[in-house]
Amino acid sequence: MSVRLGLMALLAEGDSYGARLRADFEARTGGTWPLNVGQVYTTLDRLVRDGLVEQAGEADDEGRIPYRLTDPGRAELGVWWTTPVDRSSTPRDELAIKLALAVTAPGVDVRTVVQDQRTSTLRHLRDLTRLKRDALARAEGSGERTTDGDGQPAEQGLAWLLVLENLVFAAEAEARWLDHVESTLARHVALGRPRPPAGPPQRTTPTADAASAHLEGNR
Amino acid sequence: MTDTTAHVVLRDVVRVHGDGPTAVRALDGVSLEIHPGELVAVMGPSGSGKSTLLNVAGGLDRPTSGSVTIGDQDLTTLDARALAKLRRRRMGFVFQDYNLIPSLTAAENVALPLELDGTRARLARRAARHTLDLMGLMDLSDRYPDQMSGGQQQRVAIARALVGTRRFVLADEPTGALDSHTGEEVLRVLRERCDDGVAGLLVTHEARHAAWADRVVFLRDGKVVDSTGGPDRAEDLLASGTV
Missing domain, CATH: 1.20.120 (Four Helix Bundle (Hemerythrin (Met), subunit A))
Incomplete structure (x- = not known):
């Protein structure tokens, strides 16, 4: 399961910044998949690079940068919700x-x-x-x-x-x-x-x- | 003074069916202890001795050798009459098919073991209502079995198994006839009774249901081959990244 799509799903609910995305991701998955904040920012950087997410404004007083989902990001997320997870490539057990x-x-x-x-x-x-x-x-x-x-x-x-x-x-x-x-x-x-x-x-x-x-x- | 707790101890229990070359050792040196407040699940393939173990622990069958004690009473030394009395007063059975009497209400069904033991009907009914109330089943007390769902009937059957002074419940596949959610409801009721001090022995072939127990004992060919120990701490489980 990609952290990438998880973060996009959270951003679809509203603009947010890295630390809050991390906290929300963990809360929403019951703390099952702990993320470190570096992982969140790396993922956000890649999403911005791929045009799926963009900055929603300037950094606030505490240096937090808000992000928003772009239209292509919303479209990709829509595909994720409507496509079954592929189980054919069985991970090594x-x-x-x-x-x-x-x-x-x-x-x-x-x-x-x-x-x-x-x-x-x-x-x-x-x-x-x-x-x-x-x-x-x-x-x-x-x-x-x-x-x-x-x-x-x-x-x-x-x-x-x-x-x-x-x-x-x-x-x-x-x-x-x-x-x-x-x-x-x-x-x-x-x-x-x-x-x-x-x-x-x-x-x-x-x-x-x-x-x-x-x-x-x-x- | 008689020990009324249900501390159940099976020691080196052997049960042989038949004799000569066709003899089958249904239980082959099983030792098991169930403390008050503990629910122990027994798993194992068909023919592994699960039901025999339940019957021997509940005094429905006698071991060929070894001992079975409940509180301070050794079942193997009791005659049939004393054993029946002990069963009526100290333990209750729950089966897959509920076994409620169709012409009796839930409260009457629950009161029945006490009445059979000589308790006056009015007192028995009062005790039955108390048990149903304790288990959050009062709204079912005047219903007949055919007016209840399978899950409700099984919860009433658990109440019947634990009415009065009974503190040892033996359940043989109690969720076998129920769907997944209803089965879990029944296990929760059983679990809550054990959390309140009852000793429980649960035979099941479903690992997910056995997981409601404190300990799982795995039988094969009449022998205990696996037994899970004490619980991991939830915090460790979370920290390990396995959840």
């Missing part, structure tokens, strides 16, 4: 790569790798759920008011909840995939296709099963 390699690596107990990972994933999921419970409780506490107990607009609480749920679903999917990997491995062993024994490294060609486990992991 360290866990999928690790397990795909563990399947064929001599001396690696892949079941232990899976179990340890699942424990970690379930803990992560539980901790996310705890944050979600807190967010839900705050959302209920804020009721019909426009701000919650921390003075946050209710919409920001909703944004945080949605971000958290995204992470919850991702962790759940990972746990389910790990279950699947485990049962696939068990089936593989039951069919009498044991993994290579522990021993010195040897040249091996990844098996079709390893490849398919990898591919399924990247569904």
Whole structure:
């Protein structure tokens, strides 16, 4: 996700300057993607260079320069809102790569790798759920008011909840995939296709099963 | 004096079904502790022993060896009558299909375990209303099961499981018949009861639902193979950049 489009989305709501854009970006995404102010100014410079954003006036007494979205910027943002995020270029997933390699690596107990990972994933999921419970409780506490107990607009609480749920679903999917990997491995062993024994490294060609486990992991 | 807390301890529990060469070790040396105020989730593939564990912990089934204690009472030393009494007074069960009696209102359903235990109807109803009130379900008290949604019925079932002196709730896939949001509502109710001091054992195959527990125990072939430890601090979670 580009910080670039995130900043443009904020500028579409009104002129703003770097430090405020940074604060708004973090608040709107529940602090999930912290930005440093240098990153914000570098991005603004590029947006100005590309004609998508322009200065909206002179620097104020504190040296803050206001920025506004240009018409081409507004058009590009419009395309972003109406175009699905491209999932076809799958980013490298360290866990999928690790397990795909563990399947064929001599001396690696892949079941232990899976179990340890699942424990970690379930803990992560539980901790996310705890944050979600807190967010839900705050959302209920804020009721019909426009701000919650921390003075946050209710919409920001909703944004945080949605971000958290995204992470919850991702962790759940990972746990389910790990279950699947485990049962696939068990089936593989039951069919009498044991993994290579522990021993010195040897040249091996990844098996079709390893490849398919990898591919399924990247569904 | 009888210990009325629900400190549940399973120690080296083995449960063998059948005998001879076809014997199946449904539980194979399981040790587990559930403190008052703690919700423990049990996960694992089909046939891993989840339901057997729940049944043994709840005194519905007896272990072949090992011990199960609730408070100061060892379930394995009790005869059937004493065990039934303990179940009526100390623990409640929640199942996937609610199991409310259709011809009784929510309050009557919740009062039922107390009445079966010999409490006078008026007192039992009063206790039922108290529990429903505690759980924010008073507006359902006069409704019959067919006048309630699945989620509402399941919340009433949790109230029934915890009416009176019961402080140990055992839930077997309680969200299995519910949609995602309603399922979460039910888990919140369960979680709140545990936050108030109840001990809970939740069997589920959904990691997202198990995540409402303090701890997740993973079973395979009757053995505990994974167990999540204590929680990470939320601040650490945020600072690590994983969220």
